[in-house]
Amino acid sequence: MSFKNLSTQAIALIIPDFDFGGEEKRVLFFVNNYVNHFKEVFLFAPNGKSAASLDKRVKHIIVETRKYKNIFRIIKSLKDNNITFLQGHKRATLPYLVAAEKLLGIKSCFNFDNIYLNNGVSNLLMPKTIIYLSDILKAHYLPFFPNHDNKVINMGGDFLTPIEGDDIENVKIELGIKNKFTILSLGRLSSQKNQKMLVEALTIIADIDFKVLFVGEGPLENALKNMCLEMNLLDKVQFLGHRKDVNVLLSISDALVQSSIFEGFPNVFIEATSLGIPIIATNVGSSKTLVQDNGILIESGDTSGLANAIKKMAQNLERYKLNAILMKESDFFKQFHKSVMLNGYLSHYASSAL
Template sequence: MKVLFTASGEKVGGATLAMLHLMLGLPSQGIQPILLTPNTSAINPNLTKKLMQKGVKIVEGRHRLKGLLHWLWLLITTLKLSRKLGVKIIHTHGPKEATVLGIAAKILGLKHVYTVEGDPIIETYINRSGPVATLVNKILFKTGLRLADEVVGCSRWMATHITKTYGIKATPIWNPIDHEKFSNTTTSHPDEQTILTAARLDKVKDIETLLHAVEDIEPMNRPKLLIAGDGPLKETLTEMVKTKKLQDKVIFLGHRTDVEELMAKAHIFILPSLYEPFGMAAAEAMAAGRPVIASNVGGLREIVDHGVNGLLFTPKNHRELAQHITKLLQDKKLWTTLSQNAREKSAIFKPENIAKRYLEVYMRCLG
């Protein structure tokens, strides 16, 4: 069975990364993944190499078309490539891809599986993107859902949200992670005074609450915070750090492709999101044996079991977050227990395990 995927952005975000990880596991189920991308430069070279070693066929357009020209190229190339290679299923993961490739699937008479990695309407609202962006996202999202033969939510929360909000049945399947990469971290005793977050710097990820929490911690116990990621709020957050006089404790690392190495050095991983359909970074941190402190929202509640492999806090409650950070920094026995349990649970997110669930969806889709 041949399944076509796409990676069409200039940067590989979490949604695309989840599909690349899925492709690592699908060959174990006898499925041939085909990746169509304008160019592979946005994908980590090590991941590209691993995909090829697993038998993933990568078709590279070698162009940098943008806007309407890109989507027209994607549509035409998908039509040609699917006929040529005998594709049975087109698997999409974003509203634009689901709409454009959903149309291609209808033209070709192929099945279309759409993995929903988030509700863009919620994201545009939180990020205050404006009415035009909200309307466009709403149209694309609903169109993509209607064009899909099978809809998958990246968590139980996401699947339930799709069904309740849009009246479309969705199957819950967690996102896979590159478990091998993160579980091979070599530092068993990380810096006990370093905490890490890795996220896009926007309203949704709520790094502001994390900065408030660091400020709340007594100066003599205050850890060093590493922030990996870039985004529209970088300048605002940088000014916030200066205002709070935390320059010696907060380090902005920018976009990083070596997050696994950062996790190996950090003592705790923190994800303070206001909204998180899944929370791949949290699952990756658990594979690295790092206890996770996360906001009690969306899919994070399915990854982090409070008091077992991590800790949950009320969204935007920086005092509660500060208490959790202090507790884990000071209680070595608790840290060790959470770390061991985190590693154990992370195995369920291995690509091979998630691929088994998708095989069921594909077979049901084909009848």
């Protein structure tokens, strides 16, 4: 499909946070690519850490979108700038999407990225068009929104370039993980990601020569560090903070572990799979889309199940690595590249503009 008809249209994206989360990373990718197709691209978001990476052509309207007193300011800006499309990310944006649709006739769409524990406002407010990141998400929410325009555009992510040979050895020596079963936990240190369960699971498998690399920042960082101190795990873990060299960290790891209470479609699953890294994850959200023979799924909150999964993978690592490489090289996996996701969104808008 041609996207030429978008060159006369203006689009806006809205998100309540703009630091380093997976959803923020996706919004950054969208706006920085939309500028090549739309007449104008606007972003309504706080001035978070990702703002420094915005293309200069993106018109960043700095606003606290979690404060709904700003709804009139945003609606006025949408009207004044003749916005045709409004793309919302995270549930806090739903009031803006519905207001823009009802009051201005703007073609709003909500990007459904998660199976939430409490649907709350999302069951009451929803624009006509809903875009789900996987068939699993659509199947879960379709009964709630049977009369909406429900679409699936698969989550897309980065296919990373690995480091190899001496580079891997040098990084392992630097981090003190050579000849150790290395687990990577990558994500915001928060209650949703539930790294606490991973720490508890580590006490069950203390007989394994492992190392866990916690990568990310968040409100539970100090609490997790204190847990590791109290459980005598300081020699088994490292907290590396926020890192941009994800390809390096995945390349030196034996397994990615995700212990979330709820999830959508973690971008890191695509990144890990693109490097042939096995995954251990809770069976929430769209996890089972990419975690098949290349990994192990456990139930959310099952600490002993997580401990057993880590032990099983450590004992059968070569088999899981082989299956991870087969997944990486499969035609099935190619559909999860971020360029495919971008084309899916552009096709949606191009057809809506006709």
